[in-house]
Amino acid sequence: MTENKNFNKIVHLSFPPNVSGRPVICNLGKLYDLSFNILKADINPRHEGNMTLEITGPEEEFHKGINYLKENRIKIIPVTQKISRDEESCMHCGMCLAMCPTGALSLDMQSRKVLFELEKCTACGLCTKICPVRAMEIDPQEKENRTT
Numbered sequence: 001m002t003e004n005k006n007f008n009k010i011v012h013l014s015f016p017p018n019v020s021g022r023p024v025i026c027n028l029g030k031l032y033d034l035s036f037n038i039l040k041a042d043i044n045p046r047h048e049g050n051m052t053l054e055i056t057g058p059e060e061e062f063h064k065g066i067n068y069l070k071e072n073r074i075k076i077i078p079v080t081q082k083i084s085r086d087e088e089s090c091m092h093c094g095m096c097l098a099m100c101p102t103g104a105l106s107l108d109m110q111s112r113k114v115l116f117e118l119e120k121c122t123a124c125g126l127c128t129k130i131c132p133v134r135a136m137e138i139d140p141q142e143k144e145n146r147t148t
Contacts (some may be wrong), residue, residue, distance in 0.1 A: 007059035009120055010039070011066075012082050014075040015049030023074050025053070032065040033057055039122045052079065052122055082123040083138045085116050090135035096127040 005133060015024075020043050028034045034057035041051040069076060092113045096105050104120035105127060107113075127136040 006056055007062045008054065009054045010052065010054045010079045010119075012077040012079055012123060013051045013053060013069065014077065015043075015051070016073050018045035019050035019072055019074060020047050024069065024070075027053070027068070028055065028065045031068065032061040034061055034065050040124060047093040052082075052124075053114065053118060054122070079118070079123045081122055083121055083125075083128075083136065085117075086135045086137065089133045091133055093132065095130050095132065099130050100127065108141065109115075122145065 013025075025036060025038075028036055034055055036056070037054040039052040039054055043047070055065065057065075059126045066076060094107060094114055096114065097107060100106075102120045102122055102125060104117050104122075106115050106117070108115050123138055125138045128134070128138045
């Protein structure tokens, strides 16, 4: 049965100023039996918040929790829309491998190419800072603007 199976997803949340001070994330655990791991969080001087969150729990409750966040005017952006890799630019030099804390970037020993597993990525941005050809890009504006 799907509802008993644990589901795990990394999402990026964007909070409006009137929500950033409320315990909305805490309520995911209380109301929907979800556990969460805050991977990255920031509130700017205008009290707008951004958070990268790993959410785990029953899949049905996950979707209820996501709807709860949307009802509270929190913009949910899948991490897949926060980071991308330009496959043509990547030289497969491997410099990013040492920086990736989640193992989303790994080396295929057979082909000697750097693999990118987006589902493991937390969009921390460390790979974008070290890539000599800027093949990794975080938070591309055109993708974020299309997300609701």
